Amino acid sequence: MPVLKARGTQHVLDLGCGVGRHALFFAEHGFDVEAIDGAVAGLDFACREAAARGLRLSLRQADTDALPFADESFDYVLSWNVIFHGTMGDVGRRLAEIWRVLKPGGLYQGTMLSSGTCDSAAAGRSPPTPSSAAATPRRTHTSIATWPALPRSSPALSFCH
Numbered sequence: 001m002p003v004l005k006a007r008g009t010q011h012v013l014d015l016g017c018g019v020g021r022h023a024l025f026f027a028e029h030g031f032d033v034e035a036i037d038g039a040v041a042g043l044d045f046a047c048r049e050a051a052a053r054g055l056r057l058s059l060r061q062a063d064t065d066a067l068p069f070a071d072e073s074f075d076y077v078l079s080w081n082v083i084f085h086g087t088m089g090d091v092g093r094r095l096a097e098i099w100r101v102l103k104p105g106g107l108y109q110g111t112m113l114s115s116g117t118c119d120s121a122a123a124g125r126s127p128p129t130p131s132s133a134a135a136t137p138r139r140t141h142t143s144i145a146t147w148p149a150l151p152r153s154s155p156a157l158s159f160c161h
């Protein structure tokens with residue numbers, strides 16, 4: 001939180017907010033929060049919880065592959081165990097959408113839960129079968145990325161681990 005406050009962060013996107021745990025936390029600390037999720041039940045819970053706490057949240061059902069926001073809308077985007085679902089192409093599209101809605105110099109923080117599928121594909125091996133995947137240890141990777149002021153056509157992403 002101190003890092004976000006020190007950076008002058010105001011507008012936050014909780015991407016894949018679920019029941020609103022992070023969105024509610026940010027709203028409690030005075031940020032202008034937008035939160036999206038694909039599941040209506042989680043959004044309904046977050047809405048009720050925000051009302052009970054007297055917090056203002058903008059909640060909507062949306063797809064992470066086509067974010068319903070204008071370019072350069074957010075100072076900070078959080079994606080906690082959301083964008084890794086699907087293929088590497090799916091992840092790439094979601095990262096491109098995050099980059100699109102993040103202001104230049106904005107901050108992205110996200111986690112990736114690895115099942116070994118991407119590692120196997122990159123190494124030229126077959127993805128694990130469902131039975132071997134169950135035995136494969138899962139690792140969570142947290143990355144923080146800062147986007148410098150890049151031309152809109154630039155595909156470059158700068159990650160700091």
